[in-house]
Amino acid sequence: xxxxxxxxxxxxxxxxxxxxxxxxxxxxxxxxxxxxxxxxxxxxxxxxxxxxxxxxxxxxxxxxxxxxxxxxxxxxxxxxxxxxxxxxxxxxxxxxxxxxxxxxxxxxxxxxxx
Amino acid sequence: xxxxxxxxxxxxxxxxxxxxxxxxxxxxxxxxxxxxxxxxxxxxxxxxxxxxxxxxxxxxxxxxxxxxxxxxxxxxxxxxxxxxxxxxxxxxxxxxxxxxxxxxxxxxxxxx
Numbered sequence: 001x002x003x004x005x006x007x008x009x010x011x012x013x014x015x016x017x018x019x020x021x022x023x024x025x026x027x028x029x030x031x032x033x034x035x036x037x038x039x040x041x042x043x044x045x046x047x048x049x050x051x052x053x054x055x056x057x058x059x060x061x062x063x064x065x066x067x068x069x070x071x072x073x074x075x076x077x078x079x080x081x082x083x084x085x086x087x088x089x090x091x092x093x094x095x096x097x098x099x100x101x102x103x104x105x106x107x108x109x110x111x112x113x114x
Numbered sequence: 115x116x117x118x119x120x121x122x123x124x125x126x127x128x129x130x131x132x133x134x135x136x137x138x139x140x141x142x143x144x145x146x147x148x149x150x151x152x153x154x155x156x157x158x159x160x161x162x163x164x165x166x167x168x169x170x171x172x173x174x175x176x177x178x179x180x181x182x183x184x185x186x187x188x189x190x191x192x193x194x195x196x197x198x199x200x201x202x203x204x205x206x207x208x209x210x211x212x213x214x215x216x217x218x219x220x221x222x223x224x225x226x
Binding site: 031040041042044050059090102104107108 | 150215
């Protein structure tokens with residue numbers, strides 16, 4: 001599982017409330033990613049990080065913010081959750097082995113916004 | 115804009131019945147094509163990465179091939195445990211691009 005732990009695994013929340021999802025890795029990988037997965041869409045990149053305090057936007061970043069204060073933790077925050085953010089969220093790391101581009105994924109967080 | 119199209123959307127096979135899944139892609143320059151397997155309720159599991167046309171990779175009953183426009187995942191004599199959704203993704207070679215563009219997957223069911 002590439003040493004990735006996502007928490008919580010399931011969450012139900014109400015529209016307008018803030019939500020933070022956590023991704024924790026144990027292998028000191030530099031790159032970390034947040035994706036969302038929805039029916040009819042492929043996995044889509046929300047934000048990614050290339051080091052402590054270094055982050056950038058992906059293709060569906062509106063309504064989301066991220067933070068990375070330690071190498072091992074990458075947090076995804078929904079400042080004010082909306083029903084359109086109901087989804088399954090996956091964290092990934094990129095293996096730092098030579099020129100490897102391989103991303104390895106966590107088990108996911110299923111978020112329902114009511 | 116990068117695009118990935120997978121076909122068929124769903125495929126049902128008898129155990130032992132070989133077949134192929136298709137991944138067609140459009141990308142300005144291919145840095146890598148990736149195949150993942152995803153079981154229900156779990157995260158994608160890495161299978162293969164291919165970098166250049168003509169390249170092939172094998173793992174047990176699976177073989178991935180790559181051309182300039184598409185990739186195939188060949189499944190030989192599948193077993194029920196091969197049932198899963200198979201995802202294809204590409205990364206283009208634009209400098210600084212970290213995004214993987216995923217297809218919507220092929221849901222494979224192997225019937226005993």
